[in-house]
Amino acid sequence: MSLLCLFLHESVLEQGEISSSLRRFGDEVELFDPKEGKFQLDEQRIPDFLRALEGDNLPFSGRSAFLIAPRHDGFAEKLLHEALDYYPGQLKYLSDLILKEMSFGDYSCLPFISAFFRDLPEDLVISGVKYLECGMDGLLAAKALYIHRNTFNYRLAQFIRISGVDIREYHNALLFEIYLQYIRKE
Numbered sequence: 001m002s003l004l005c006l007f008l009h010e011s012v013l014e015q016g017e018i019s020s021s022l023r024r025f026g027d028e029v030e031l032f033d034p035k036e037g038k039f040q041l042d043e044q045r046i047p048d049f050l051r052a053l054e055g056d057n058l059p060f061s062g063r064s065a066f067l068i069a070p071r072h073d074g075f076a077e078k079l080l081h082e083a084l085d086y087y088p089g090q091l092k093y094l095s096d097l098i099l100k101e102m103s104f105g106d107y108s109c110l111p112f113i114s115a116f117f118r119d120l121p122e123d124l125v126i127s128g129v130k131y132l133e134c135g136m137d138g139l140l141a142a143k144a145l146y147i148h149r150n151t152f153n154y155r156l157a158q159f160i161r162i163s164g165v166d167i168r169e170y171h172n173a174l175l176f177e178i179y180l181q182y183i184r185k186e
Contacts (some may be wrong), residue, residue: 002026002040003169005091006072006080009035009064017059025049036080038072046091053089063088070094070165070172075112093171098178110182116165117179127155128167128176136173 005026012034019029025045031037041049052058053066065083068091069076079097083090086100098109117125127145134140142152160166167173 001043001169003043003068004038004070004072005041006038006067006069006076007036007064008067008080008084009060010062010084011035013037014059021059025052036077041068050091053091065089066091067097068093068171070116070163070175075109075115079109095171095174095178098175102178110178113175113179114182116163117176120159120162124155124159124162127152128159129180131156131167132173132177132180136168136170 007022013031015031018031018037022029022039025048026039026041029037029039058064063084065080065088067076067080067083069079076094079094082097082101083092086097098113101107101109120128127141130144131138131141134144138152138156139149142149145152147155156168160168165172165175167176
């Protein structure tokens with residue numbers, strides 16, 4: 001499985017050198033401007049990517065930040081810029097930065113998280129909730145909902161398609177849990 005990884009560097013990047021380096025860990029490298037871009041990071045290559053970051057084996061001289069996000073939007077870009085300040089030279093998930101913001105009493109991210117999930121039909125939200133309650137085990141969630149496993153798989157696929165957030169991945173499940181806590185307080 002591949003994950004969307006946004007990156008930001010404090011100085012201008014050489015597109016050819018960056019593209020060839022990042023293709024070792026994924027594909028679809030794209031620069032938006034001379035300092036910022038994205039690529040599809042192969043989930044199996046994350047340990048190699050982290051080792052390359054730690055060993056300075058990437059052609060980034062100076063500070064850079066890498067952020068895994070469900071999608072590329074203004075919210076993810078805002079958090080990418082914060083990642084450059086708080087976590088230079090590190091790979092972070094969107095949920096890591098959201099939790100950091102919330103720990104400092106900044107809840108401005110909640111409406112953005114809500115935007116991921118607000119268009120979901122009720123049956124998909126219920127299926128997602130049950131999936132989390134059952135420890136992210138689809139078979140247990142299907143049994144708890146008294147539905148066939150294939151029906152549950154279909155609902156989970158619809159949840160992912162509509163929201164753009166794959167809650168089978170822990171950090172994305174955490175985004176959904178933060179959303180659930182947010183709407184319960186409203």
